[in-house]
Amino acid sequence: MAETLIGSEIIKLAGIIKEKIRQGEKIHNLTIGDFDSNLFPIPSELENAIIQAYQAHETNYPEADGLLILREAIQKFLKGTLGLEYEVDEILVAGGARPLIFTIFMALIDEGDKVIFPVPSWNNNHYTHILRGKPVMLRTMAEDYFMPNASLIAPYVQEATLLALCSPLNPTGTVFSEKQLKGICELVLEENSKRSSEQKPLYVMYDQIYWTLTYGNYRHFDPVTLYPEMRPYTIYVDGISKSLAATGVRVGWSIGPRKVIQKMKSLLSHIGAWAPKPEQFATAQYFQDIQRPLNFISNLKKELLIRLEGIYQGIQSIKAKGYDVEAIEPQAGLYLTVKFGLQGAKTPDGKILRAAADVHDYLLQEAKVAIVPFYAFGDDPQSDWYRISVGTIERNTVQVIVEQLEKAIMQLQF
Ligand SMILES: Cc1ncc(COP(=O)(O)O)c(C=O)c1O
16 A cells, blocks of 8 residues: 555645755746745634743643533534534544544555545545555536536445535635535435445534635535535544645544544544644634634734635636636635646647646746646646635735736747
């Protein structure tokens, strides 16, 4: 398994970019789904509470499922925001979302079990590989904003164990519409109604780590709110990494049916991937007043949207000049989905851009802009679509980035 495990393609790209920066090149690095913590610091109240928790020596083992005060705070937050009502023993805290996703796969997937997920999507291929599951990768369409429809999934649900969904989606920053998600819930409920109690049901992992970051009229929908009957089958993944710009703080949580959550807890206790106790303590304090995170998020969204809009408008203006570029209007998260239809074009030094990797290298070389091709998320190497992440750029560099992209594109021969 380990011999054939592919490392993260994004981390590989990041290595190339870091090396260029080390050699003194000025690169606009739009590849990582992270924040520059000087531009986007965590809330100061959270930072102070973390320091205070260390000073108060909250430094021994936390409870295996997370501090009760934190699970109570999460319970209150979910009820007050999404209207989801869960008991504290249906909530599991871990060191970010990743260990939770990992333990969901471990708890549910035996060798050969079918795992359905759309592509492009983030890391489901790797988790399926590690658990020796059988991946069913369903390619989504730009017209659907790269979100899967029930009709795409329907032919594969029979005997499937897990449907791994994410909204808002990494890499696209797009969300499920109510209709799309309802259709999928109906499909899952129908499939489960056919299964006997001896069989594993079809579970849904619902990764909503970006849910607080929606823009304009785009709203976040979730399975259990739409269909309460989905409750026994839905395991949510959530946390503070993105919503509080706190990727390095490492606090995430899952909510779901007690039976699955308790199995995840056992697995997690063997891995030991708990959130650090001082960070749990501080997060619990920070969430005591729901309005506090909501105010922080509102400001974070404003800043992210300025950058997303700036690049979106810039791409539209390049398109208006007749180039085969496109961008999906910002819907959520820190990502913009952009099409660079540049394959087949000839560079000034006579090279033909034959695949997405060549386009990526050309834009890195000429525009000094680093982006992630969708093939890094399981899509086709020929796909013309790319992810642009705005968590590391300053407001005033947006214009520079667009100008450099435009200049590089204009130098190509079509
Ligand atoms: C969809 C999605 N889920 C989970 C994660 C991981 O979150 P965490 O840093 O809390 O492990 C990421 C990180 O990029 C993500 O994009």
